[in-house]
Amino acid sequence: MDCGTVAFSLPNGTLLACTFNEKLNEELFAMQGKEQRKNHVDTLLGPGLNIHRSPLNGRNFEYFSEDPLLTGKLAAAQLRGMRRFGVTGTIKHFACNNQEFKRTEIDSVLSERALREIYLRAFETAVKEGGAYSVMSTYGGLNGIWTASNFDLLTTILRDEWGFTGTVMTDWWAKGNDREGEEATRENVAAQVRAQNDLNMVNADAASNSQHDNLDDALADGRLTRDALVRSAMNICRTVMNSPVMERSLGRMSDEEREAAEAEKTSEDYVDFSGEYQFIDDEAPLDISAVNTEKGASTVLGIRYKKNGLYKFVMRVKANANEVAQIPMSIFIDGNLRGMVMINGTNGEVVTAEQDIGVLFGGTNYLKLYFGQTGMEIEEIKFVCTQAF
Structure with missing residues (x-):
């Protein structure tokens, strides 16, 4: 890992889907969850659930399949496996991140039927059967509204219809817009908050981020209310309280964390x-x-x-x-x-x-x-x- 900790290497999503085996994936990711718990990693940035729309998509390896049923069932199994050790994964990229080329600019235009039957189905399964409580939106747009600021996607469908109660984060330096046809920008964080995209990634700290977003202006002119900010804060706090970091903050260590701390003292890196x-x-x-x-x-x-x-x-x-x-x-x-x-x-x-x-x-x-x-x-x-x- 980036911090120097040795970690085992997982097969990629497509190869795991080739097993067609929920039980095997759940067992594998239970071991992944144990390793996360040892290393204080409360959530993976994955699994990736997007659909293999084309065999030429440069990111296909990260995703499971062209089939939404297989994708959803295996993602749910992986989430259940990690959850045995109290950790989870951030399912991504929600939704329709189905090509790598110019993915920060692409606007995916499709019917509601295609969206619900193909591109959203796996995410719905991961939420309802896998207990997902962390989601990452995409770089691009969906029918004219960039997903990081898409109220219908992140509130109406994800939260109101599927019962999701966790946190949504952006992809790294994602854009937002207020309406179809409007240019999406990285500064339009107010639109993300209104849609319940709770975390804007990646920022060194809140003060630095506030120098480059439109939150203050939107609060001043009424485009954004304090209630919307409080709502996102609640979503984030709920996720934190559902994660091992809450236990660590109270001085409670799992057996895996305790074993890792003892093992470090005898390792060659100590x-x-x-x-x-x-x-x-x-x-x-x-x-x-x-x-x-x-x-x-x-x-x-x-x-x-x-x-x-x-x-x-x-x-x-x-x-x-x-x-x-x-x-x-x-x-x-x-x-x-x-x-x-x-x-x-x-x-x-x-x-x-x-x-x-x-x-x-x-x-x-x-x-x-x-x-x-x-x-x-x-x-x-x-x-x-x-x-x-």
Whole structure:
């Protein structure tokens, strides 16, 4: 995984569909669920349920079949398997993401009968028989309304007709529009909230996101009400409370999580740091000359401080790639994953990236940085104490 954890490799969706075997898929994904629980991964970004409309579709491997019955039954089985360990999958891409070419621009135009009998049927089965409570909408449009802001799709059908009570998220940097024929834009987040697309992905933090969306303007002129925002917040909270992260926040660990923590202490990756410590008080920058940012590399640094409290990890960084590139770096404190910084390519421009890492306590810790992809050029790293204890 991007954080450096070893994970087993699953067959792709089409190959799994070739089994025509619900029980086998459920057992396989029960093991997948156990691995997720060990690694604090509460939901997969999958399974993918779109239909093989054409054998030339570049994303067919991710989806099951040209048949909605087979697709829905196997997706439900996989969700049931993961649910044995309290985790789930985010079924995607809802709906009609049936071609890869220009999928951010394509408007799928089809009849209600074709939509309900072919393209929505598998999703309905996954919700009703698999207990799906996390859904990802698509990049494109459906009969003129982009799916991330499509009220009929996300509220009338998914929630009102099928009884879905969970969270809907966008695909990464998806667009929204208010009406048929109107241009869809990434800034039109108000339309997404009205449709009950609850999470706009991907954003570094809420403050940064709010600089580039139309929520404030829509609230001011009445296009959006506070009630709609509260409704999405309720959907998100309901999903969180239905997930293992709720148990972890209360200090409760599953057997799988406890076994993983013990196993880490005896693994070859476990670090008992005995090197030199660097002071981070008063936002003193770290000496990062030894940091290796190549894919798969990790570097361990010792940190020392006088103030116990909540801290934020802040770095100035650039990447000589365009904005479509995604480059992850995981932050471990004393062997525990505290967060991940994900930057896009910056075309060589230096930007600031931040990540809340929680409490630092005790005066000394070791910091491990793991790089899931090559491309970061880090100019400065420092820790900012946001609340001292």
